[in-house]
Amino acid sequence: MQDPNAPPKPINAPGHGQPLQPAIIVxxxxxxxxxxxxxxxAGxxxxxVERGRDPVLDSHLNFQIATFWWGLLMMVVGFVLAFIIVGFLVWAFWIVxxxxxxxxxxxxxxxxxxxxAVETFGLKAV
Incomplete structure (x- = not known):
């Protein structure tokens, strides 16, 4: 039986190149x-397009897809609030x-x- 607390094993098998290359490109x-x-x-x-090939890759792609949509929401809210100056703070937070x-x-x-997982209000991937 495998230890559930053990770190995940690398999925890099000989002859398969870099399995997370699509995530790195995105x-x-x-x-x-x-x-x-x-x-x-484009990312x-x-x-x-690349989702559904590997569970480890999918974890990155799902994280990236969520990053895009939440980031777009922050940009739109920042644009709306830019008329009262607060939007510039939203955009600065979005960049960080x-x-x-x-x-x-x-x-x-x-x-x-x-x-x-994602820590600190969705800020850091772990």
């Missing part, structure tokens, strides 16, 4: 999306939130580990 597209908005949209589409999610998710993908 993280990169989302990062580029800060400056080029259509890059994030969202790619994440939806996005960067932390991208960095922590990317680190997990590089280590071939799934996104098993």
């Amino acid at each position: 993280y990169a597209l989302y990062g580029a999306g800060i400056f080029i908005p259509f890059a994030a949209l 969202l589409i790619y994440a939806y 939130w996005l960067v932390v999610r991208l960095v922590t998710g990317f680190q997990l993908a590089q280590a071939n580990r799934p996104v098993s």
Whole structure:
């Protein structure tokens, strides 16, 4: 019987390359999306297309899809509130939130580990 507290085993089998490559690509597209908005949209589409191939990959892709939709909501709320100046604070929070999610998710993908939870108000992938 396996220990339920043991860390997940890497899914990198010989001849299979980098199994989390699609997740790494989406993280990169989302990062580029800060400056080029259509890059994030391309990342969202790619994440939806690549889902369903591997449970560890799916954990990252589901995390990324949620990141896109919550980020879009924050951008819209920030735009509406920009007329009373508060929106600029929402946008600043969105940038910090996005960067932390991208960095922590990317680190997990590089280590071939799934996104098993999100800590600190949805800020950090673990």
